[in-house]
Amino acid sequence: MIRFRRGRVVASALAVLAVGVGSACSAPGSSSNTNASTTGPIKMAVVDAQSGQLSSLGAWEYKGAKLAVDQWNAKGGVNGRKIQLDVFDDTGDPTIGTNLARKIASEGYVAMIGTAESAVTVAMAPVLQQAKIPSITSGQSPSITAVKSPFQFLNGPTSTTYDETLAKYLVDQKDLKSIAFISNNGSYGKGEHDAFGKALADRGIKPVDDQVVTTDQKDFSAALTSIRQKNPQVLFVGTEEVEAGLIVKQARELGLNATVAGAAPMGTTVYLQTSGAANAEGTVVSSPYLSNDTSDASRSFAQAYKTAYNEDAELHGAKSFDGTNIFLTAMKNSNAATGQQLADAIRATKYPGLLGTFTFDQTGVGIHATSIGVITGGKLIATATS
């Protein structure tokens, strides 16, 4: 009979579980090891969470990017060269992201789409800067521009823009001043918390309650009960899709009836499904892409997306579609330049995209405005702002 001391089993068990939580499966993608060349396909990488709680973001991002690449390849590619798009799974983990940055640098990728997670983007930026690989992220935390990498671009606004628009609508237009915060302690949540906090402070308003939760918290009773006692008019939620959905679902169950407000995650189907349509009703969303029906470009994008994937397009697919098109346009204009030249070409690209007209400033931000939508009857409807 084999006997093991309890302590040893427990210690090894804890160690293995810790490893299990911290690590993830190796990333899929190309294993070829060629450096950037001037012949053959142009290699672009999509780095995003393809597994884990944030994988819906990663799936949308990849679909948007692939749609753009397929359209370019169908027209012959960039100056006669095809584009090769490979996807890598960062699982939403900054450490894995950093390893992937080294991997794509060593394997000859000239540009990167992703990631949708601000923390991973910030972690990858220095490695990509060193390797002179431009990347365009869907992250929106102001911490991304704080890295000050000339190779880091954003295919949307930062939280500062999202939340200034939100404050303008809620406070200036609707005169709602009793506002409670609930945000997570991740990079995105902290960015939202600080940006909306500043937008309110500029208007002389202090939140009536300010609750911070962790990124994988499941029970929000304590935070929401504290908020309910303050009876706010508005509950500002600064978390990603799934967590926002759980928070709003539990808030309604606890009898908190304040108007829910937040940025882009609250306009997604994942948020709607997680919270339940009835609970999400009336949610105020600040987003640069409210619907597939705002222009000819968005209608044609949505149609192509539906044909390719048999599902409705949404913000993140649109963002990465725009980002990929900007990359490819810049490559075409610069005759397939790489490195610094490509980064300069991207900065010089004025691109009429789905999210608006991209004009990159020195911080790498391409879009400088968002609009307000309200979830009405289970759908995000654009609202008139003044």
Added chain:
Amino acid sequence: MQVFLQTLVGGLSFGAVYALVAMGFSIVYRTMGLVNFAHGQVVMVGAYAASTFYMSSRLPFVLAIIVAMVVTGLIALVMERVLRPLENKDFDLMLIGTIGFGVVLESLATIIWGATGRAVPTPVGSQPLDVFGVRIRTYSLVVLGIAAVATVLLLIFLQRTKRGAAMQAVAMDHEAATAVGIHVGRSNAIAFAIGAGLAALAGGLVGPLLYVSPTMGGALGIKGFAAAILGGFGNITGAIVGGLAIGILDSFAAGWFQGYSDLVVFLVFTVIVMVKPTGLFGERTVSRA
């Protein structure tokens, strides 16, 4: 006071789920002396299976969970059969084997259901109960009720049935048990299947509280494991107390320490385990491992 009670109620329903996960860990451990590292992933498969039968096949919620328990029970029987040749020969390899199964299950779930995950609607949609200002979700009562029934049934099985007594005997001394004619392999297979059934029950119940995704097993697994250790690994009553304790601790830490709550929960856990390494209800008789 209202915040205190509301926090307590919030912690209890998650605590009940952690208790079920912990019981699954414990029953395999007490019978085989093995920590089943795939347990969290079995919870996840259970959650997916239950949600699939509930949402796609339109089975009643409870029936969907029962079918899911059968599915995970079968998976567990396969796992035990694969691991059986290693029993009492190479314990470390068995541990690695369970980790491997965990990876396989997560990958299979991604292939079958996709990486994105799904939201499961609450089966009881009525308004929360209002007890002196404390709002109690009807579904939380369902979770607590089902968890309590499952616990009682398990305890009756282990303490009042011949098969349960045989499993206890195998746990204490498998050579002596073999000598009196108890089939150790079968006993282990039953332990694995019951553990997996409990995992599916936990997964099925937690689906409407959370968001079902291929990686949900990681977080639930580690909380359930911590609950099992806290209660005294291998002890069923300990698993229940440990699970509720972790759930409530989690909830209060979230209220008091906000963004640092995870850190606080595991610090408290570490201190308790340092003071009492066998956990709150630690038994020394479960020493096969």
